[in-house]
Amino acid sequence: MDGFELICPAGTPAALRAAVDAGADAVYLGFRDETNARNFPGLNFTREDVAEAVAYAHARKVEVFVAINTYPQAGGLGPWRRAVDDAARLKVDAVILADLGLLDYAAGRHPDLRLHLSVQASAANADAIQLYREAFGVRRVVLPRVLTVPEIARLNAQVDVETEVFVFGGLCPMAEGRCSLSSYATGLSPNKQGVCSPASHVRYEPRGAALASTLGDFTINVFGADEPAGYPTLCKGRFVARDTPAYLFEEPTSLNAMDLLPDLKAAGVRALKIEGRQRGKAYIGAVVRAYREALDAFAAGRPVPRSADLQAMVEGGAQTTGAYKRAWR
Amino acid sequence: MTPSLTLGPVLFNWPVDRWRDFYARIADEAPVDTVILGEIVCFKRAPFFATAMDAVVDRLTAAGKTVWLASPILVGSERELAAMRDLTAADGDDAVPTGATLIEANDMGALARLAGRPHAVGPMINLYNEATLAWLAGRGAVSVSLPAELPAASVATLAKAGCDLGVAVEVQVWGRAPLAISARCYHARAHGLHKDGCQYVCGNDPDGLPVATMDGQPFLTVNGTQTLSHGCLCLAAELEALAAMGVGRFRLSPHAVDMVRVAEAFRAVLDGRREGRAVAAELDGLIDAPLVNGFFHDTAGARHVGGAARFQSGKEKPLSQKDKGSMS
Numbered sequence: 001m002d003g004f005e006l007i008c009p010a011g012t013p014a015a016l017r018a019a020v021d022a023g024a025d026a027v028y029l030g031f032r033d034e035t036n037a038r039n040f041p042g043l044n045f046t047r048e049d050v051a052e053a054v055a056y057a058h059a060r061k062v063e064v065f066v067a068i069n070t071y072p073q074a075g076g077l078g079p080w081r082r083a084v085d086d087a088a089r090l091k092v093d094a095v096i097l098a099d100l101g102l103l104d105y106a107a108g109r110h111p112d113l114r115l116h117l118s119v120q121a122s123a124a125n126a127d128a129i130q131l132y133r134e135a136f137g138v139r140r141v142v143l144p145r146v147l148t149v150p151e152i153a154r155l156n157a158q159v160d161v162e163t164e165v166f167v168f169g170g171l172c173p174m175a176e177g178r179c180s181l182s183s184y185a186t187g188l189s190p191n192k193q194g195v196c197s198p199a200s201h202v203r204y205e206p207r208g209a210a211l212a213s214t215l216g217d218f219t220i221n222v223f224g225a226d227e228p229a230g231y232p233t234l235c236k237g238r239f240v241a242r243d244t245p246a247y248l249f250e251e252p253t254s255l256n257a258m259d260l261l262p263d264l265k266a267a268g269v270r271a272l273k274i275e276g277r278q279r280g281k282a283y284i285g286a287v288v289r290a291y292r293e294a295l296d297a298f299a300a301g302r303p304v305p306r307s308a309d310l311q312a313m314v315e316g317g318a319q320t321t322g323a324y325k326r327a328w329r
Numbered sequence: 330m331t332p333s334l335t336l337g338p339v340l341f342n343w344p345v346d347r348w349r350d351f352y353a354r355i356a357d358e359a360p361v362d363t364v365i366l367g368e369i370v371c372f373k374r375a376p377f378f379a380t381a382m383d384a385v386v387d388r389l390t391a392a393g394k395t396v397w398l399a400s401p402i403l404v405g406s407e408r409e410l411a412a413m414r415d416l417t418a419a420d421g422d423d424a425v426p427t428g429a430t431l432i433e434a435n436d437m438g439a440l441a442r443l444a445g446r447p448h449a450v451g452p453m454i455n456l457y458n459e460a461t462l463a464w465l466a467g468r469g470a471v472s473v474s475l476p477a478e479l480p481a482a483s484v485a486t487l488a489k490a491g492c493d494l495g496v497a498v499e500v501q502v503w504g505r506a507p508l509a510i511s512a513r514c515y516h517a518r519a520h521g522l523h524k525d526g527c528q529y530v531c532g533n534d535p536d537g538l539p540v541a542t543m544d545g546q547p548f549l550t551v552n553g554t555q556t557l558s559h560g561c562l563c564l565a566a567e568l569e570a571l572a573a574m575g576v577g578r579f580r581l582s583p584h585a586v587d588m589v590r591v592a593e594a595f596r597a598v599l600d601g602r603r604e605g606r607a608v609a610a611e612l613d614g615l616i617d618a619p620l621v622n623g624f625f626h627d628t629a630g631a632r633h634v635g636g637a638a639r640f641q642s643g644k645e646k647p648l649s650q651k652d653k654g655s656m657s
Binding site for chain 2: 075077099147179189192
């Protein structure tokens with residue numbers, strides 16, 4: 001097998017160019033609506049943007065994947081089906097889907113369109129993955145962040161589908177696509193609207209020297225004067241269980257699996273994915289460059305360089321290998 | 330179609346004796362039609378219940394209940410996969426007691442194994458639209474239980490599609506709403522333990538571990554690797570509307586309270602003997618949590634819309650367009 005493919009995020013045309021220029025093998029992006037799981041204000045691509053992105057990337061031998069990875073609304077399938085049709089028409093290299101009905105539509109309507117399974121489908125075992133392979137011809141599965149590296153290795157031995165794993169960026173402690181926490185607090189969910197803990201429902205309230213962050217009707221964290229205040233992503237909040245306030249679900253931390261490259265290679269992983277379509281072009285450029293250098297060194301058998309840039313990029317300066325190591329559980 | 334009451338699987342880690350006694354009383358007294366059994370949250374708990382499973386199935390079927398077995402929500406490890414394969418085996422494996430008539434799939438792997446045979450689709454499968462429902466029906470689904478976060482408009486569309494396809498559509502109408510599943514055990518984490526050495530601390534909390542905000546406002550409930558709502562989802566006042574949409578099955582999710590009383594109350598509404606709103610008021614406070622119905626009303630799931638029930642947030646206000654989200 002060749003080296004890892006490096007799959008990089010883009011929320012804007014500028015970020016796409018930054019990712020391409022910094023050494024991405026493929027860039028993934030979404031249309032500017034609820035059909036993708038990063039449906040944030042000011043983010044994402046019009047059809048014209050995608051056409052230009054494909055031209056820019058293909059001229060540099062970089063692929064473009066379009067994420068259409070929310071779950072179409074009952075009675076309103078149109079936007080999702082048009083997104084698939086337009087992605088095919090714009091000659092993107094793959095679409096990343098999660099919904100069974102939409103996969104069925106794409107496989108039937110566009111038999112030549114390469115299908116990837118989104119992490120939002122949360123296919124965590126060989127039988128689930130084979131279903132998507134056999135029913136829809138899915139060629140690659142983005143694995144949910146619930147598996148250890150040994151579990152990924154065993155899984156890869158049982159399936160004839162490429163696997164892609166997240167190596168850097170935001171980290172869901174919950175199985176992706178199977179979480180209604182945001183919906184419970186705000187009415188808006190990753191699966192339905194493509195948003196998690198949306199900014200429209202976030203407030204910051206000074207409380208003396210402290211600062212509270214709230215989401216909908218709920219306080220997600222209270223920061224002391226000596227603590228940096230973070231964004232109130234629900235599962236990264238501080239809550240009280242057994243009379244103890246703590247980061248019950250996950251600390252404000254970022255995934256960085258760079259130390260696991262040999263393990264992921266041995267486990268048969270084909271592609272490595274960087275999270276962060278909501279990030280600016282400077283961040284994207286720096287992270288992609290750091291990973292490009294690391295993968296090139298790894299492929300050549302050289303020591304993997306430690307990137308000072310990357311350390312500066314992680315949330316709150318803290319990083320984790322997440323579920324890839326059993327101790328995380 | 331006669332409306333039908335379903336008792337979902339016990340989600341919490343009860344002592345096996347309590348679990349057995351609970352189902353004995355359900356068999357004898359609860360006016361439910363279908364009882365779904367199985368440890369679907371944590372593989373580590375399953376051996377405890379396996380010892381009593383055959384007897385519980387026998388007791389329920391002897392009482393005239395239809396018994397289904399539910400598959401686990403998250404199947405990642407080899408052992409979890411092996412157990413799921415045993416449960417869904419086509420040749421009547423020993424893992425399936427005689428008397429259980431259907432398997433309810435809660436993970437895509439189970440759905441894969443059940444293809445081509447009649448089966449049920451559980452609420453942990455992402456079923457959001459009629460195209461997915463048609464695909465599931467084509468593979469043998471005879472009944473689907475919808476995800477808790479679906480709003481009324483989606484439920485209506487899916488119920489109609491279900492009628493056209495001959496698939497029964499079910500909605501959870503009582504009990505804490507399942508919100509998330511993880512590989513990480515938050516019960517263990519809250520006790521400073523690791524999942525591998527969890528000491529089964531989830532067994533201390535028969536209705537789950539309360540999680541509050543730093544202001545002391547009740548918010549969520551941890552049940553091992555699962556996270557549930559704090560509020561008790563209750564659609565008693567919406568039962569008539571649900572039935573009018575074509576929803577034929579109504580799910581109660583068990584808690585460590587008088588579930589016979591809950592079942593009787595919902596049965597009375599379905600039979601037209603009581604008002605749904607009155608039943609909601611009666612059941613308010615049965616578990617130590619306010620009633621919520623926000624998901625159905627296309628707003629925050631933690632909210633309660635309409636009626637006189639207490640509010641989770643204490644912030645009673647009409648729905649604004651913003652609350653309803655961008656797709657309404």
